[in-house]
Amino acid sequence: MDIDIRELHRDLVSLHERPDPAHTTDGVRQLLGTILSQSVADAQTARATHALFEAYPDYRAMETAPHEELADIIEVAGLKNQKAARIQRALTAIRKETGGEYTLMFLANQSTEAAQSWLTDIKGVGPKTASVVLNFHFEKPTFAVDTHVERLAKRFGLLDSTASNKRAHTELNELVPDDLKYSLHVLMITHGREYCTAQSPNCANSVCQTYCSCPACDSLDTS
Structure with a gap:
């Protein structure tokens, strides 16, 4: 058919x-939450995201936290070591790209393909995670x-x-x-x-x- x-x-x-409509206001938070959502139910994602943002005052603290500490905080989301590494790699990539800021606004004026490519160049960020961020935060046409x-x-x-x-x-x-x-x-x-x-x-x-x-x-x- x-x-x-x-x-x-x-x-x-x-x-x-x-x-x-669901236009999120913080693209970095959207990215980290989507990383946490990989291969896990919504309830666990919500709990892990809440725990992550309760534990650290800002993105710099998340990026520089001891890996084991961060992994334990997000444990409820499963795959804690892999997801902790992905979160810290993503934050490092963003900081280096922006010269010290934690924002994804530099992707706003890029083509969908270029923005998708930048995000998926981060190890552990696949096409689904990138598409969610680009569609929900930037309203770019990704599925x-x-x-x-x-x-x-x-x-x-x-x-x-x-x-x-x-x-x-x-x-x-x-x-x-x-x-x-x-x-x-x-x-x-x-x-x-x-x-x-x-x-x-x-x-x-x-x-x-x-x-x-x-x-x-x-x-x-x-x-």
């Missing part, structure tokens, strides 16, 4: 309502592909089932119109959490019945 992206977006809006988005894209036939995450980013960024990138990203995450879950999906909804080809949807009696 060939999927019309605008029709899918329309149907997701009908089911979940249009998401509110972040997390586990929910990738799962739905494959079940809905937007991606081949064998597509890698890297290929998913490339293909979906080409497929999704710029004006829908933020909204569709949020809507697909919402749908993936509420209905089209990884295990035991609830397919009794209009979007899944129209677009989804997962085994649970295929087994529904639509007669």
